[in-house]
Amino acid sequence: MSETIRTDTSGAIAVADPLAVRANKLELLERLADALAHEIKNPLHSMVINLEVLKRRLGRIPGGDEVLRYTNVLGEELDRVSRRVELLLRLSRPDRGSEETTLTELVEEVMELVQLEARHREARVEYNTEGAMARVRVGRQPARQIILNLVLDALEALPSGETLHVTVRGEDGRSTLTIQASTAPGATQGDRTGVASLLAESVGGQVWAQDGTRTFVLPSGRA
Known part of the structure; x- marks a missing residue:
């Protein structure tokens, strides 16, 4: 396990606790995951809404069933990604005590x-x-x-x-x-x-x- 070198206020060189450094990195990753999940969630929601509008319009067009089959596949994949993003949000969202x-x-x-x-x-x-x-x-x-x-x-x-x-x-x-x-x-x-x-x-x-x-x-x- 690598060690992080730092200098204290007296100028002496000290070695940071590698486990504390690792914990700080995990905390940073949690915040980044939370921010990234929110950034993904909004455009993802927009895509789901627009896809539903497209599916309704295709249902009124003669011969649109073939294209509609592909939009259904896209809908399933978007739903899968959405559930993964929700999982990230649940894991990274801070809790209120015990x-x-x-x-x-x-x-x-x-x-x-x-x-x-x-x-x-x-x-x-x-x-x-x-x-x-x-x-x-x-x-x-x-x-x-x-x-x-x-x-x-x-x-x-x-x-x-x-x-x-x-x-x-x-x-x-x-x-x-x-x-x-x-x-x-x-x-x-x-x-x-x-x-x-x-x-x-x-x-x-x-x-x-x-x-x-x-x-x-x-x-x-x-x-």
């Missing part, structure tokens, strides 16, 4: 993005839940970022064609997320897992990585 939820709900909120990344890497993700999930009070944004960091770290170490198992278990008043490859374990810990560990401490949870398995634990009732 709220009551479950670890299962948090994982499911990011699972679509996880599946997209897995397909891009020619891998598979299998998601399962076991037991009754305790409700927790937690900031949704940092909790979702923890989950994404752990999964993306695991996917980077996963060979093409392999399967990543994502499991949420509820037991003894706490919820546990485990992320494990189907075959040989990947790297024990990457930059994202280190950042996830810091974020987990800030929300009252724990993150650790061992033998290729990444684990996130949230006790019930934590703020």
